[in-house]
Amino acid sequence: MNFSPRDYQQVAIDRMVTQPYQLLALRMGTGKTPITLSAIAELMFNRFEVSKVLVVAPLRVAELVWHTEAAKWDHTRGLRVQRVLGTAKQRMEALAIESDVFVINRENLPWLVELVALSKQPWPFDFVVVDETIGFKDRTSKAWKAIKSVRDKIKRLYLLTGTPDPQGDLLAMWPQISLMDKGQRLGTGITKYKDRWYLPDKRNGAIIYSYKLKAGAREEIYAAVADVMLSIESDIVLPERIDNVVQVVFPMARYRELERELVSQEITAVNAAVLAGKLGQMANGAVYDDEGIVHHIHDAKLDALAEIVEQGEQVLVFTTYRHDQARIKARFPQAQIFDGAPSMARWKSGKCQLMLMHPASGGHGVDGLQLSGHVVVWFGLPFDLDQYEQATARLHRTGQTVSVVVHHLVAKDTIDERIMRVLATKGDMQQALLDAVKGYV
Secondary structure, eight states, X not given: OOOOOOHHHHHHHHHHHHOSEEEEEOOTTSOHHHHHHHHHHIIIIISOOOOOEEXXXXXXXXXXXXXXXXHHSTTTTTOOEEEEOSSHHHHHHHHTSOOSXXXXXXXXHHHHHHHHHHHTOOOOOSEEEEEOGGGGSOTTSHHHHHHHHHGGGOSEEEEEESOSOTTSSSTTHHHHHHHHHTTTTTOSSHHHHHHHHEEEOSEETTEEOOEEEOTTHHHHHHHHTTTTEEETTSXXXXXXXXXXXXXXXXXXXXXXXXXXXXXIIISOOSSHHHHHHHHHHHHHTEEEOTTSOEEEOOOHHHHHXXXXXXXXXXXXXXXXXXXXXXXXXXXXXXXXXXXSXXXXXXXXXXXXXXXXXXXXXXXXXXXXXXXXXXXXXXXXXXXXXXXXHHHHTTTSSTTOOSOEEEEEEEETTSHHHHHHHHHHHTOOHHXXXXXXXXXXX
């Protein structure tokens, strides 16, 4: 497939190709992975400036995203991507395979750094990517310390994130920027950073519990890092709507077992929609049996949702089944279920960071959500195209001032994949459901 970068994507690629370090603060779904792979391909195949790349990513992303994305595009298909995952023995075997890009999960980065140190060999990666800096915004974390210990040996370092500081107080900015520039822009230590731009806030005598920005400090900090941080605030014009498919995988044994027991045997397939509903529930991670008892299958979609929530933006999640909402509430106690005007007020005031809504309840007649949020997550994919378009339009509508990112959580090898194709092409949903349940009815 040919990759035609949008304007802001080309700006980001150019930054990575020409600059030795950058923080790309672009929301999930804006194409940070193909941006980075494009820069790698240019530097490796055309300019011969890079020989070996290390990508540090959350586990799910390391497992699913980078090798798949590289194989997707014509200009990056030649990149050999090796996943360094699993047991220590499996990781060692993966590192021994001749490759261009090595992808490791964040938790195992300290292991890799220590392995190289014990080998007495030079640090082998001249291009390092930190995909999602959530674990690198704390200077006391093992991951941050690991990168810091080899920073002088890394020629090119790039940090990718949805938002550089989810809390908005900019305290997390220093660990990220200093990791790249060794303190040139924001000072060589967090204490100097605070002394320059912060005042003590909550305290008990000499003990300071929190800090607040001085007047004008936010503008000064952003100005100081403008040359090394590319963000939405960098006058980048994003598309009005960005659709993102987040693929999830899980062990299929339990799924197949329930598929046989609940679907093939106990469920009477009155029609395709009933049967498809059972398959859709199972793809989400749980399913009701004929007695109304919930059977747990997997938490893969909850894990994927966690990565989106961690970006720190307000998120509107569409769910269909009560057990989906219950499982989300158990995982994210801060989640609030849409209840009309009270929910609208909390959302608009910024007091609701995670809203759960049934697409039918928010599909029509709900206006105002777009004034405060721009991130949609479809936890379970709907079987109604009109309902899908109307619900998504709660944020993607007149009054929205920035681009809307619509995430679709798609469980691999399930009915989700078929439904996603229909939603993307606006095809015949009823025919898709009939096709999906062939073999059961």
